[in-house]
Amino acid sequence: MRISTQSFYEQSLQAMGLQQQKLFKVQQQLATNSKFLSAGDDPVGAARALGVGQTLAESAQFTTSRQRAALALSTEENALNSVTAILQNVKTLVVQAGGGGLSDADRGSIATAIQSSLEQLVGVANSDNGNGQYLFAGFKSGSPPFVMAAGGGVQYVGDQGERLMQIDVARQMSTSDDGRSIFQSVQGGAGYVASSASANTGSGVFGAVSTTDATAANYGKDFTIRFTGTDYTVMTKDTPPVLAASGPFTAGKPISFGGVQVAISGTPANGDSFDVSTAKNAGTDIFAALGELVTALRAPLNGGGEAAQAQLRNALSTANVKVTNAHDNVLTVISSVGSRQVELEALDSAAAMNKLQEESYLSSIENLDPYTAISEFYQRQASLQATQMTFARLNSISLFNYL
Structure with a gap:
């Protein structure tokens, strides 16, 4: 059968082009360390890889959310630790005020110290997260939750909203506690x-x-x-x-x-x-309790007799119980914060293990076997060289060479 020169060239070029295309594909696979360069190379594998990639991306978003939640809870914990320190100091001052032999001036000094603690407590209750968001204001986080009331005392102007954050596929976590439940509440068993x-x-x-x-x-x-x-x-x-x-x-x-x-x-x-x-009906507002305590300590006793002494002792006893109840309530909130932090750590640990498994699975789908790929590369290279040499040899054959 006669093969025209044009057909010979076309077939040779087509063969060399096909070999070059296969060689180039292997080179790209080696460069990207991927089994497939497009979904058309392996539709099933590409679909699986896409699903795993989406799962990893979603997991990364949840990890970021947990980091933000952990930061918010850590900030709240620091503020609540300051609250417990203030209340412990007040309890110490109450015990001192109940000691015998104190003059009106001595009790006035203690009252001044408690008033300072009250102001510190209001300051901590109005703490923010450094970005202008108040920790204990509920949903009204753009303004201080506690303000001085017109008739004296401290008023809560926030709400009881819980700021929730999606920390896992089926888990939302509260990253804040409202001021009323912390500073104006007591535990049910108080x-x-x-x-x-x-x-x-x-x-x-x-x-x-x-x-x-x-x-x-x-x-x-x-x-x-x-x-x-x-x-x-x-x-x-x-x-x-x-x-x-x-x-x-x-x-x-x-x-x-x-x-x-x-x-x-x-x-x-x-x-x-x-x-x-x-306790819930006796007055749960710790700010009001401290204000009443300051007033009682500043009332002069000289010349007041046994009745005035009794009123002071009773006021100190009431204040001591209320401060203790408030302190216990704050400790309960701190325990809740700690439980949420432990949960975040557990979710992070589980997410890290899942990430390793998903990445391993994704690697098995996408990643190239370097030994197989290199072997194929050399095979394709040898095939291309053989095709080129065959073309060159056949192209040089002529009857004139035998005349």
């Missing part, structure tokens, strides 16, 4: 708080309130102990009030009612009264 009426004229001083029977019918209600002559009556604060207990008063003997008991020493005057209320 118990009872006793206080004396400001109009009391006797020397009655209450002791600690203890629980005797949490299953009692009136347990969990608020009570008022009122003295009439040498007798007492205990009424609930229901509407209408219900008699919880009554009897003759004996100084230092516990008075039992509603599953709790409290001992009152001294001599209450006719008409004196004491409140025994659950």
Whole structure:
């Protein structure tokens, strides 16, 4: 069969072009360390690689979110640690104020120190994250959550919104706690708080309130102990009030009612009264409690007699319980923050292991076997050279060479 010169050249060029194309593809695979250069090379493998790549990208986004959440929680933890230090210092000052032999000036100095602690506490409660976002303002993070009220005291103007962050496929985490739940709340198990009426004229001083029977019918209600002559009556604060207990008063003997008991020493005057209320109804605002404590310490006692001394002792006892309840509440929030930080660390650890597995799987799909690829490269190179040499030899053949 005769092959025209044109057909010979076309077929030879086509063969060499095909060999060069295959060689170039292997070179690209070696350069990119990838089995396929386009989805057309391996549609199934490309689809799998795309899915794994998307999973890794999503995981990277969650990792970034967890880092941001960890930073926010760490900032909150630092602020709450400052709060606990302030409250511990206040408790120490309350104990000092209850010591004997203090003058009005001494108590005034302690009141000034507590007032300074109150101002520090407000400052910490209005902490921000360094970017102008207030930590304890809820969703209203653009402005300070605590402001001085017109009539005195501190008012919360934030809200109770939780700033949630998506930290995993099916997990959202709160990265903040609102100021009301930290500074104006107590734990459900905080118990009872006793206080004396400001109009009391006797020397009655209450002791600690203890629980005797949490299953009692009136347990969990608020009570008022009122003295009439040498007798007492205990009424609930229901509407209408219900008699919880009554009897003759004996100084230092516990008075039992509603599953709790409290001992009152001294001599209450006719008409004196004491409140025994659950912590949540006794006033949960730590700023208000410190303000009341400062006022009590600045009231002069010289010439006030036993009644004034009793009022001070009762005020200190009430303040001590309220500060302790607030301190316990903050510690609970810190524990919650710590639990969330532990969860973030666990998710990071799991994500790191998953990332290694996904990357290994992606490598098995995409990455080139260098030994196989190099072997194929040399094979393609040899094939191209053989085709070129064949073309050159055949192209040089002519009948004139045999004449």
